[in-house]
Amino acid sequence: MTDESVRELLAANLRHARTRRNLSLSELSRLSKIGKATLSQLEAGAGNPTIETVFSLSRALEVPISDLLDQRRGNGLTVVRAAEVEALSGEGVDLHPLRSIVTGDTVFEVYDQVVRSRQDSLGHLGTEHTIVQAGRLGVRVDGREVELGPGDYVGFDALLPHGYTALDGPVRSVLLLQYRSDQRLHSTPGCSAGS
Missing domain, CATH: 2.60.120.10 (Jelly Rolls)
Structure with a gap:
């Protein structure tokens, strides 16, 4: 990705999804089976998210995977290198x-x-x-x-x-x-x- 890394996108979108569902880090940890410290790191843009982590978060938060990794782009011609x-x-x-x-x-x-x-x-x-x-x-x-x-x-x-x-x-x-x-x-x- 050009402007933002996967970690930065995941951090912002994870915080947004968690607060939208009114979940604490502890509650999300229980639902996703991901440690609270790991979730805290992910929301801070640290850590190294894996496919398994993102799929677990998608399942726990009941949102599509792309919502956790989405980077907004303008309309028109789209080329992805x-x-x-x-x-x-x-x-x-x-x-x-x-x-x-x-x-x-x-x-x-x-x-x-x-x-x-x-x-x-x-x-x-x-x-x-x-x-x-x-x-x-x-x-x-x-x-x-x-x-x-x-x-x-x-x-x-x-x-x-x-x-x-x-x-x-x-x-x-x-x-x-x-x-x-x-x-x-x-x-x-x-x-x-x-x-």
């Missing part, structure tokens, strides 16, 4: 946030995703859509498993426990997260956030 996007990394996945799109009552977040090994999620808000570009991807959703190759698609309720596994080395994919616009932290009807 891979080299300028700070990756959000987890145990086995690197996510590069590319864009949030609001259309009517639906929000889509677009990510460039690289699955390096195995990544598990307890679940989070929204519907998850993944399109494999290169490699073989194992997908687990609530106990069911499927294998995807280049060009294959999977979609599921992201509240269900799920995970991805790179079966033969790193997998490139496009991840789309879909939400209702009334679930957004920064509700602005008719605008295109991140555009």
Whole structure:
């Protein structure tokens, strides 16, 4: 990201989301299963947020992931250069946030995703859509498993426990997260956030 780092964006948006829900750091710690000291560091713009941390906060605060990482941009032509996007990394996945799109009552977040090994999620808000570009991807959703190759698609309720596994080395994919616009932290009807 060019003007603000992931840490700075997360700090401001986390404080906003927590106060909007009238939660103390202790209450958010209990809901997210993230230590109070870690949350305090994140709100101060310190620490090193991982995918797992952001997903846990999204689930606990009941907001889309992009609301915790959103950087407002003007309207018009949008070009996102891979080299300028700070990756959000987890145990086995690197996510590069590319864009949030609001259309009517639906929000889509677009990510460039690289699955390096195995990544598990307890679940989070929204519907998850993944399109494999290169490699073989194992997908687990609530106990069911499927294998995807280049060009294959999977979609599921992201509240269900799920995970991805790179079966033969790193997998490139496009991840789309879909939400209702009334679930957004920064509700602005008719605008295109991140555009």
